Amino acid sequence: MDRQETRIIIAGFGGQGIVLIGNVIARAAVIENKNVVGMVSYGAEMRGGTANATVVISDDEIFNPFVSHPDMVIILNQPSLDRFEPQIEKDGLILMNTSMIKRGPQRTDLKCIKVDATQIAQEVGNLRVANIVSVGAFIEHTNLLSMSSIEQAIEDLFSSKNPKLVEINLKALHSGAEQSHCLQPVGRT
Amino acid sequence: MGKKILLKGNEVMCEAAVQAGCRFFAGYPITPQNEVPEYMSKRMPQVSGVFVQAESEIAAINMVFGASASGVRCMTSSSSPGISLKQEGISYIAGAELPCLIANVQRGGPGLGNIRASQADYFQAVKGGGHGDYRVIVLAPASLQEIYNLTMNAFDWADYYRNPVMMLSDGISGQMAEPVEILPYKPIVDLPAKDYILDGCKGRKPRVVKTLVLRPTDGLVTHNEHLQEKYKCIESELSLCEEYETADAEIVIAAYGITARIAKGAVRLARKKGLAAGLIRPITLWPFPSDAFADVAETARQILTVEMSHGQFIEDVKLAVNGTCPVEFLGKGGGWYPTEEIILEKIESMVAASVTTAKGEL
Structure with a gap:
């Protein structure tokens, strides 16, 4: 579909901080004066169940807030990969948390960012920042938003709660950017 | 700002x-x-x-x-x-x-x-x-x-x-x-x-x-x-209404709220395909902007009502249009929502049907 928009799905287990990833990305887009619509799956959600969030970013007016065929996906666990891989637009992008996903994508047209997010988070000092590690990897290998906008969004979100949270999340962000790699589509000749 | x-x-x-x-x-x-x-x-x-x-x-x-x-x-x-x-x-x-x-x-x-x-x-x-x-x-x-x-x-x-x-x-x-x-x-x-x-x-x-x-x-x-x-x-x-690309539109979508927003995307897609589509969106549902709908019905060939229900808003659309042009329907209740693509498909089928009708008249 001919679109000026970037449509993103973020998915994983409930409790992995899926909603926060969407929130950070959406806030960074607002900082860059882009139009953005964010949505979170709501309803009978629970820790350990699947959770997903969507973000649409555009320089133009955004009409449809829903994302059925994302251009990019951020996937933190295996069940979410199985569910969302078939929905990605052709030649789209997938980010995988390889700590929790053992097989790669089955499609050969996708660009693939790999990051050992849960492992890196553990090294940073808190398992819970695996989500922000993933954001770091995502921003590093895409031209969507600048790292400084993401840093600003993290400061906006956490500084009023606890300055220490800003510190560890920024550390997680940069570790994710440094310790990730991006594979071009294997199907490309 | x-x-x-x-x-x-x-x-x-x-x-x-x-x-x-x-x-x-x-x-x-x-x-x-x-x-x-x-x-x-x-x-x-x-x-x-x-x-x-x-x-x-x-x-x-x-x-x-x-x-x-x-x-x-x-x-x-x-x-x-x-x-x-x-x-x-x-x-x-x-x-x-x-x-x-x-x-x-x-x-x-x-x-x-x-x-x-x-x-x-x-x-x-x-x-x-x-x-x-x-x-x-x-x-x-x-x-x-x-x-x-x-x-x-x-x-x-x-x-x-x-x-x-x-x-x-x-x-x-x-x-x-x-x-x-x-x-x-x-x-x-x-x-x-x-x-x-x-x-x-x-x-x-x-x-x-x-x-x-x-x-x-x-x-x-x-x-x-x-x-x-x-x-x-x-x-x-106090009757408020937004019109989008209606001036030369042959098919005008009538929708309100979130549905109208998605419909606007469908109009944009239709225009890219060369289809003369437009949107009329009431901002006040009561009072209903009947005059604006009546005006649009004068120039449009067909109106397509889209709503996330099985047909409620369409009754006010039909009252306002008052038989001036046909009013088609796309909608479901219970949590269904339209996508731009579904609305576009409906527009295309309406265009195709009107072409067939026109040929039939010849």
Whole structure:
């Protein structure tokens, strides 16, 4: 579909901080004066169940807030990969948390960012920042938003709660950017 | 331009209400509007307002009845099943001619239904819902900035006309987040003095706010005639509508709220394919912008009504179009929502059918 928009799905287990990833990305887009619509799956959600969030970013007016065929996906666990891989637009992008996903994508047209997010988070000092590690990897290998906008969004979100949270999340962000790699589509000749 | 902040639709509505001077909120939890009482429970104490989590939806609407009678800008919110419970109170408030804002963040029905977005409360909102000949001003925003602006206006219109106003939102509009410019409140009309409120009668004649008028001929009949005159006045002064690419459109989509927003995307897709599509979107559902619809029907070949229900809004579209051109339908209830692609497909099939018809006429 001919679109000026970037449509993103973020998915994983409930409790992995899926909603926060969407929130950070959406806030960074607002900082860059882009139009953005964010949505979170709501309803009978629970820790350990699947959770997903969507973000649409555009320089133009955004009409449809829903994302059925994302251009990019951020996937933190295996069940979410199985569910969302078939929905990605052709030649789209997938980010995988390889700590929790053992097989790669089955499609050969996708660009693939790999990051050992849960492992890196553990090294940073808190398992819970695996989500922000993933954001770091995502921003590093895409031209969507600048790292400084993401840093600003993290400061906006956490500084009023606890300055220490800003510190560890920024550390997680940069570790994710440094310790990730991006594979071009294997199907490309 | 002020700074834009990222908020959910439900939160945007609350912030606008607070900015517009709403100082009393009563509500009862129900998904997908829970951000409303959550936000209000935090904000109301900050502005010396009152937040009450009532024991039921019925209690909440009657608390609003009381707050309004005492002159305070006030609101309640709920989602479809809860709004059904409030109907008695809404009828009373309309009968007593008191201002207030009622927000319905619609979900799937009938019955307890589900928690997905829906537009199946259209009839209930615009045709009454409660008993008696009364009207409620019904607003249908399609973006979060519009939720913000219309919520502020809603309090002004409620005070100006001494009438309840309903914000007809839905689960998507309430849950989605978008950047919104938090504009300072400025009344859009000259607000009349509240010379009817019960604020202590020391030094003046006592006032009564009531809805029981037992005398028929010079009592309730007169009161009803007065109400109808007021409603006629509102109809002539306050019908709002947005048109998009309608000037040369052969097929015009009629849709409101979140559906209209998606339909706008479908119009953009259709235009790229060389199809002359347009959109007409009522911003006020009551009063219904009938004149704008009648005008569009003069130039359009066909109208396509899209709504997240099995056909309620389409009845008002057909009344306004009054047979000038055919009105097609696309819609489902229960949590279904249209995509740009589904609407585009429908437009294409309508174009194809009209080409076949034209050939048939030859």
